Structures are given as C-alpha cells and as structure tokens.
Amino acid sequence: MSDAPVIEVRGLTRAFGARRAVDGIDFALETGDCLALFGPNGAGKTTLLRMLAGLLKPTSGTARIGGVTLPGGAAVRAAVGIISHEHMLYDALTARENVEFTARLYGVRDPRDAALRALERMRMLDRADTLVRALSRGLKQRVSIARAMVHGPQVVLLDEPFTGLDAAGAAALTAMLCELKRDGAALILVTHNLSEGLELATHAAIMRDGRFVRYEPCAMLDAVEYAVSYRELVIRGA
Amino acid sequence: MEPSLFSSALLIARKDLAIEFRTRTAFFSAVVFAVLAMVIFFFAWDPTSVAAIDLAPGVLWVIFTFAGLLGLQRSFNMEQADRAIDGLLASPAPREAIYLGKALANLVFVGAVEAVTILGVALFYNMPFGGRALALAGLAFLAAVGLVAVGTLFSAMAVNTRLAELLLPVLSLPFFLPIVMPAAQATAKLLAGRPIAEAAGWWKVLIAFDIVFVVACTLAFPFTLEE
Numbered sequence: 431m432s433d434a435p436v437i438e439v440r441g442l443t444r445a446f447g448a449r450r451a452v453d454g455i456d457f458a459l460e461t462g463d464c465l466a467l468f469g470p471n472g473a474g475k476t477t478l479l480r481m482l483a484g485l486l487k488p489t490s491g492t493a494r495i496g497g498v499t500l501p502g503g504a505a506v507r508a509a510v511g512i513i514s515h516e517h518m519l520y521d522a523l524t525a526r527e528n529v530e531f532t533a534r535l536y537g538v539r540d541p542r543d544a545a546l547r548a549l550e551r552m553r554m555l556d557r558a559d560t561l562v563r564a565l566s567r568g569l570k571q572r573v574s575i576a577r578a579m580v581h582g583p584q585v586v587l588l589d590e591p592f593t594g595l596d597a598a599g600a601a602a603l604t605a606m607l608c609e610l611k612r613d614g615a616a617l618i619l620v621t622h623n624l625s626e627g628l629e630l631a632t633h634a635a636i637m638r639d640g641r642f643v644r645y646e647p648c649a650m651l652d653a654v655e656y657a658v659s660y661r662e663l664v665i666r667g668a
Numbered sequence: 669m670e671p672s673l674f675s676s677a678l679l680i681a682r683k684d685l686a687i688e689f690r691t692r693t694a695f696f697s698a699v700v701f702a703v704l705a706m707v708i709f710f711f712a713w714d715p716t717s718v719a720a721i722d723l724a725p726g727v728l729w730v731i732f733t734f735a736g737l738l739g740l741q742r743s744f745n746m747e748q749a750d751r752a753i754d755g756l757l758a759s760p761a762p763r764e765a766i767y768l769g770k771a772l773a774n775l776v777f778v779g780a781v782e783a784v785t786i787l788g789v790a791l792f793y794n795m796p797f798g799g800r801a802l803a804l805a806g807l808a809f810l811a812a813v814g815l816v817a818v819g820t821l822f823s824a825m826a827v828n829t830r831l832a833e834l835l836l837p838v839l840s841l842p843f844f845l846p847i848v849m850p851a852a853q854a855t856a857k858l859l860a861g862r863p864i865a866e867a868a869g870w871w872k873v874l875i876a877f878d879i880v881f882v883v884a885c886t887l888a889f890p891f892t893l894e895e
Binding site (some may be wrong): 483484485487504507508510512514516517519520521523527531532534535536537577590610651 | 671676679683686688689690746749750751752754755756757758759760761762894
C-alpha cells in the first residue's frame with residue numbers, strides 16, 4: 431500500500447439500465463477512519479460496497495484502494511474483507527471449515543489457528559465444529575464476520591453487520607471493529623441504526639437515490655441535529 | 669502471500685469434494701439415474717436383433733452424458749446458496765482458479781459415476797471388459813475432461829437464470845457432441861476387440877477437443893461472472 435488514502439472514491443457511478451443505483455459518489459478515508467453510511471432501502475449502499483469489494487464494475491468513475499485503481503489485482507482483494515446481507519458460507523461445512531477455507535484462500539499462515547482465533551473473537555469457539563446449517567441466523571452471522579476478518583483486512587466493508595446478532599455478538603463485533611480501527615484499518619459500515627453507526631464512525635454519510643445527501647466528519651457533527659436531519663432525509667423523504 | 673492459481677484451484681476442488689462427500693446428494697442422484705437407465709435400456713433391448721457389443725457403447729455414453737449433467741448442475745448451485753460465490757470472487761484467488769477448481773471436483777464426480785456405470789454395463793450386458801479395462805478407463809477419463817470443461821462453464825452461466833435446470837442441458841449438449849461422438853466410436857472399436865491403433869483417429873479427435881475446450885472455457889469463465 432502507498433501513502434495514498436486507504437480508500438479514495440471519485441465520481442463512482444453504477445447504472446442498471448437507465449437507473450443509476452450509485453451516482454457520482456466522492457469520498458476518501460485514511461487509516462483508522464470509519465465511514466458510517468445511512469440511507470433508506472434501495473439508496474445504493476450495497477451497490478457501493480459491492481463495487482469497492484470488486485464484485486461489481488463501476489459504469490464510470492474510479493475507486494482506489496491503497497492507491498490501486500479497482501478492480502486491481504490479488505493484492506488489493508487480499509486487503510479487503512466484506513460482510514454482506516448473505517453469510518457467504520457453505521451449509522455443509524462446519525464453522526471452522528468455512529473460516530479455515532477462507533484463510534487458506536487468502537494465503538494466511540497457519541490457517542487452522544487463524545480460523546480458531548477468528549471464531550474465538552466472535553465467541554464461537556464452542557461451536558467451531560458445528561455444521562453451519564445447524565446454526566441460528568445470529569450464529570451464522572458471527573461465523574460470517576469471522577470469515578471476513580480471518581485474513582486481517584486493511585479495508586473492511588460491512589453491510590448491516592449487526593443484523594441478527596444478540597447483545598454478546600454485537601459487543602464482540604464492536605470490540606473487533608474498534609481493534610481493527612486501532613490497527614489502522616479503514617471501515618465502511620452500512621447500518622440503519624444511527625447510534626450504532628455513529629459510535630464507531632469518524633465520518634458519516636446519508637445516501638439517497640445513489641447520492642450522498644450529507645457527508646461530514648463526525649467531529650463536526652451534532653448527534654441530535656443529525657438524527658433530525660436523518661429522519662427528514664430518509665424517513666420523510668424530504 | 670496469496671496462493672497460486674493451482675493451489676487455489678486445489679483448495680476449491682477439495683472444498684467442493686468435501687461438501688459432496690458429506691451430503692452425497694448429487695452422487696447418489698447420478699448413480700440412481702445411471703442404474704435406472706441401465707435397467708430401462710436392458711428391458712428395452714432385443715438381444716435377438718442387436719448384439720450386446722453393439723448396444724453397450726451407446727448405453728455407456730448416453731448414461732455418462734446425462735448422469736454427468738446432474739453433477740454439473742450442482743456445481744454452482746452450492747455457491748449460489750447464501751452467495752458463497754461472492755466470498756470466492758472477493759478473495760485473491762484468480763477467477764480462473766475458481767473454474768479449474770470446480771472443473772477438477774466435477775472431474776472426480778463424473779469419473780466416479782463413470783466407474784459405477786462401466787461396472788453396471790459390464791454386469792447387465794455381460795461385457796468382458798477385462799483386458800480392455802485400462803483403455804476404456806483412459807477413454808472415459810479423456811471424455812470426462814471435455815464434458816466437464818464445457819459443463820462447468822455452462823453451469824456457471826446458467827446458475828443465475830430462472831431456468832437453470834433446463835438451460836444447462838440445452839447449452840451443453842450441442843458442445844458435448846464433439847466429445848461423445850469420438851468417445852462412443854472408440855468405445856465400440858475397443859469392445860469389438862479391434863486393435864487400439866484402429867481407433868487412433870477418434871482418440872486424437874477427443875484429445876484435440878479436450879485441449880480446445882479446456883483452454884477456451886478457462887479463458888471465457890471470468891466473463892461469465894460479470895454482473
């Protein structure tokens with residue numbers, strides 16, 4: 431990685447037919463930054479994350495990770511971890527096998543240990559040898575988080591990661607994200623929960639119709655005013 | 669250090685085989701299909717008008733082709749459930765490694781189905797494969813390479829469509845022809861006890877199509893994943 435911002439997005443646009451799901455997004459994040467991304471369903475948040483993960487090609491604009499323009503190569507993909515709506519797990523494998531498989535794909539040294547450590551951080555060690563199909567939705571989400579973090583990503587893309595987690599799971603995830611920030615990772619956290627997002631964020635954005643209708647550093651942000659603005663922009667659709 | 673093309677492919681193949689070994693759904697479906705097809709062919713066969721030696725190559729290749737399709741269908745279905753494919757695509761593994769890994773797992777699957785089918789046909793039609801068993805296994809392997817190369821690619825293309833189960837055979841079968849035709853011809857010569865050199869032309873055609881399909885499908889695969 432170079433001295434460039436960890437994530438740099440310029441005019442990023444993705445159209446599906448005539449509809450622009452993401453429409454000219456610009457922002458940059460440095461090491462240890464966390465962007466909390468709010469917005470109604472269909473605002474384009476997931477599409478933005480999928481482009482940054484290299485799962486979707488932009489129609490126009492550029493996204494750079496560590497100074498490398500996406501889609502980039504294996505090194506760029508190895509620096510990114512993504513947690514999505516779907517768990518990206520294999521039902522017929524155990525929690526450990528799923529995480530270990532990912533660790534091996536990313537070339538992590540001692541993949542078995544790394545998988546067990548990642549599961550331990552998500553308080554899943556006692557279920558490590560349980561088949562994923564036998565886990566509840568919340569426990570699957572914990573395994574999915576362990577899978578996304580097992581290679582120690584420098585960029586973490588989280589699409590509603592708290593969905594389905596109980597208090598213990600949410601606490602474990604928050605602790606893990608704080609640790610990642612401390613270690614210099616840049617995070618993008620998509621959530622519908624303002625307090626959850628703002629607790630971790632250094633920057634906040636509200637997205638609607640593919641655009642950022644608000645974007646600012648959290649240091650300049652008045653939480654009460656932000657909540658009122660969020661309600662107006664998202665819930666009332668002003 | 670990111671894993672290489674081949675180590676990523678091996679990882680993916682091992683994972684697919686572990687899942688198949690644990691669930692055994694596709695293998696059992698394919699074997700049940702193969703046995704039922706053998707039984708149907710057996711009872712529809714009039715031994716007074718067609719000799720077993722003339723019928724067996726056709727029976728073998730019809731069963732290989734359709735039983736193989738059952739396994740190929742499942743290849744990308746397991747990735748679609750829970751969007752596990754996104755985990756593979758977001759990883760540093762080259763796109764080609766995903767294809768080669770899937771193809772390798774499918775090759776083991778089709779090879780296992782072929783082994784069961786060859787044994788079944790030997791029993792049902794009292795075919796003394798004996799001395800020709802090795803040559804027949806080689807032929808089955810070469811044909812499996814071609815079938816799997818094409819089938820894996822089309823399985824990836826079809827999986828995102830609403831009519832995936834219909835689309836895979838419709839797309840694959842025309843491309844299976846250049847594989848099945850020389851394989852069936854060479855099998856007929858083998859079972860008739862003719863020298864292998866007599867079928868050398870068919871073997872060469874089979875090998876040529878294998879090379880063309882493996883290279884072309886590996887190169888084409890990354891484009892099937894674009895959204």
